[in-house]
Amino acid sequence: xxxxxxxxxxxxxxxxxxxxxxxxxxxxxxxxxxxxxxxxxxxxxxxxxxxxxxxxxxxxxxxxxxxxxxxxxxxxxxxxxxxxxxxxxxxxxxxxxxxxxxxxxxxxxxxxxxxxxxxxxxxxxxxxxxxxxxxxxxxxxxxxxxxxxxxxxxxxxxxxxxxxxxxxxxxxxxxxxxxxxxxxxxxxxxxxxxxxxxxxxxxxxxxxxxxxxxxxxxxxxxxxxxxxxxxxxxxxxxxxxxxxxxxxxxxxxxxxxxxxxxxxxxxxxxxxxxxxxxxxxxx
Amino acid sequence: xxxxxxxxxxxxxxxxxxxxxxxxxxxxxxxxxxxxxxxxxxxxxxxxxxxxxxxxxxxxxxxxxxxxxxxxxxxxxxxxxxxxxxxxxxxxxxxxxxxxxxxxxxxxxxxxxxxxxxxxxxxxxxxxxxxxxxxxxxxxxxxxxxxxxxxxxxxxxxxxxxxxxxxxxxxxxxxxxxxxxxxxxxxxxxxxxxxxxxxxxxxxxxxxxxxxxxxxxxxxxxxxxxxxxxxxxxxxxxxxxxxxxxxxxxxxxxxxxxxxxxxxxxxxxxxxxxxxxxxxxxxxxxxxxxxxxxxxxxx
Numbered sequence: 388x389x390x391x392x393x394x395x396x397x398x399x400x401x402x403x404x405x406x407x408x409x410x411x412x413x414x415x416x417x418x419x420x421x422x423x424x425x426x427x428x429x430x431x432x433x434x435x436x437x438x439x440x441x442x443x444x445x446x447x448x449x450x451x452x453x454x455x456x457x458x459x460x461x462x463x464x465x466x467x468x469x470x471x472x473x474x475x476x477x478x479x480x481x482x483x484x485x486x487x488x489x490x491x492x493x494x495x496x497x498x499x500x501x502x503x504x505x506x507x508x509x510x511x512x513x514x515x516x517x518x519x520x521x522x523x524x525x526x527x528x529x530x531x532x533x534x535x536x537x538x539x540x541x542x543x544x545x546x547x548x549x550x551x552x553x554x555x556x557x558x559x560x561x562x563x564x565x566x567x568x569x570x571x572x573x574x575x576x577x578x579x580x581x582x583x584x585x586x587x588x589x590x591x592x593x594x595x596x597x598x599x600x601x602x603x604x605x606x607x608x609x610x611x612x613x614x615x616x617x618x619x620x621x622x623x624x625x626x627x628x629x630x631x632x633x634x635x636x637x638x639x640x641x642x643x644x645x646x647x648x649x650x651x652x653x654x655x656x657x658x659x660x661x662x663x664x665x666x667x668x669x670x
Numbered sequence: 671x672x673x674x675x676x677x678x679x680x681x682x683x684x685x686x687x688x689x690x691x692x693x694x695x696x697x698x699x700x701x702x703x704x705x706x707x708x709x710x711x712x713x714x715x716x717x718x719x720x721x722x723x724x725x726x727x728x729x730x731x732x733x734x735x736x737x738x739x740x741x742x743x744x745x746x747x748x749x750x751x752x753x754x755x756x757x758x759x760x761x762x763x764x765x766x767x768x769x770x771x772x773x774x775x776x777x778x779x780x781x782x783x784x785x786x787x788x789x790x791x792x793x794x795x796x797x798x799x800x801x802x803x804x805x806x807x808x809x810x811x812x813x814x815x816x817x818x819x820x821x822x823x824x825x826x827x828x829x830x831x832x833x834x835x836x837x838x839x840x841x842x843x844x845x846x847x848x849x850x851x852x853x854x855x856x857x858x859x860x861x862x863x864x865x866x867x868x869x870x871x872x873x874x875x876x877x878x879x880x881x882x883x884x885x886x887x888x889x890x891x892x893x894x895x896x897x898x899x900x901x902x903x904x905x906x907x908x909x910x911x912x913x914x915x916x917x918x919x920x921x922x923x924x925x926x927x928x929x930x931x932x933x934x935x936x937x938x939x940x941x942x943x944x945x946x947x948x949x950x951x952x953x954x955x956x957x958x959x960x961x962x963x964x965x966x967x968x969x
Contacts (some may be wrong), residue, residue, distance in 0.1 A: 423765075537783060540777065540783070540784035542757060546764075548755065548759075551755075554746060554751050555777050555778035601765060603766075607765050628813050
């Protein structure tokens with residue numbers, strides 16, 4: 388029993404566990420909106436597009452979250468601009484822009500190697516997270532949770548039927564920008580825990596899993612947040628014993644939950660669908 | 671408090687999209703309160719663009735849309751414009767119930783946090799009961815039939831208290847009974863002074879329930895009372911080569927009574943001319959019932 392408490396005796400493990408849980412919960416909350424809005428690819432794009440911002444911020448001595456946030460929003464604006472001004476489809480636009488931003492980031496990191504550790508950006512380093520970085524994560528999480536908590540119904544309407552939002556006089560353009568900004572900010576927070584490569588899992592998998600488990604949006608929000616926080620907490624904790632990458636542990640746990648829901652979800656799982664088919668074809 | 675009686679004035683509206691495409695040119699028509707008006711035209715004729723300009727989603731490059739004499743943006747803040755979308759526009763797998771969708775009509779009237787008050791709940795209940803969807807209130811919207819889905823969105827427009835109601839292809843994928851129920855409801859709303867603008871391909875049902883018609887092909891070709899405007903000549907001009915025409919006379923109909931019948935269709939329900947005007951709704955309903963009986967006998 389006492390062996391199970393060993394990770395909790397280390398300060399760096401305790402910090403990693405609670406910061407991961409916080410990031411996981413916030414990403415999980417947002418993931419319900421991301422999956423229903425069809426922005427999964429956008430989440431992936433933003434998490435890679437923040438890299439040059441991180442490099443430039445380090446070079447200029449600015450807070451890295453600020454650089455990452457600006458780079459993320461510039462990437463989103465570039466995507467919207469190309470989409471509006473050309474016949475190129477959205478998936479190709481996202482592909483072009485985020486790889487361009489990521490390439491610029493790699494270039495900057497290779498030109499100024501001492502300033503930024505590429506491995507930290509790509510794979511995250513929650514075990515070695517610094518106090519200023521924790522403050523950033525807390526600030527991003529607080530703002531995101533506050534905005535989502537106050538405006539989740541407006542954002543739900545925007546995801547479901549933006550035209551209805553407009554006819555009610557709600558500012559759909561503003562809601563779009565709010566959701567996109569929260570996505571960029573949360574991607575930056577998640578970067579700390581799991582790195583750029585795995586951020587998209589934190590922003591999609593809990594929402595997708597919750598979507599298989601319920602037909603109510605409010606319940607989906609609770610489920611995705613709880614799954615995000617729970618898997619991140621357990622993943623960070625388990626990484627002590629596996630001596631494995633924290634990001635890998637967290638995302639593997641999330642994937643296991645998703646697979647369980649995919650097969651066993653009472654209404655939308657694979658087995659339930661088979662059962663329905665059998666009942667329908669029965670004489 | 672009595673519901674306001676609106677007017678809709680579309681004056682010389684042109685809309686060009688950023689890619690240079692001129693979707694609508696110098697469109698003009700006027701509707702008074704208590705009107706059901708059909709918006710008829712081929713795909714790509716500018717019907718959607720006209721809807722978008724009435725809802726304030728696109729700004730006309732010239733001309734103006736005014737509702738009760740006010741610019742659209744001012745009217746949107748009063749939540750007087752309601753929209754019933756086409757089935758294809760809706761994500762039917764979205765995790766919301768019938769109740770949730772109808773409640774979305776009330777968001778504009780609620781506080782910052784969109785917490786429903788007793789009056790909001792009462793309005794939603796009344797609206798769902800009015801379209802006979804109250805007992806389905808806990809169902810996820812994707813679990814409903816085509817007609818039921820339409821009724822839920824109509825309930826949302828009712829709950830909103832829209833006085834200018836725009837319906838995009840309301841009869842597509844809807845059974846005859848639901849169509850009749852929707853038409854009955856639209857007539858009730860018209861009688862309270864609302865303006866109802868229905869974009870439809872369903873030419874056959876237009877004379878049944880629309881008082882006015884707007885014919886559109888990149889511009890408004892004609893508008894006015896259905897009996898005057900919904901003529902063969904105008905429809906042929908509106909649809910060009912898209913409209914199919916069939917003519918039946920003694921050479922094609924057995925036991926023919928000497929009159930020539932012409933059928934115009936764009937592959938939805940056909941519009942039938944034959945007795946010096948449009949065939950009466952009653953005649954066509956009897957025909958539909960006859961076909962239904964035959965199909966039951968065939969089974």
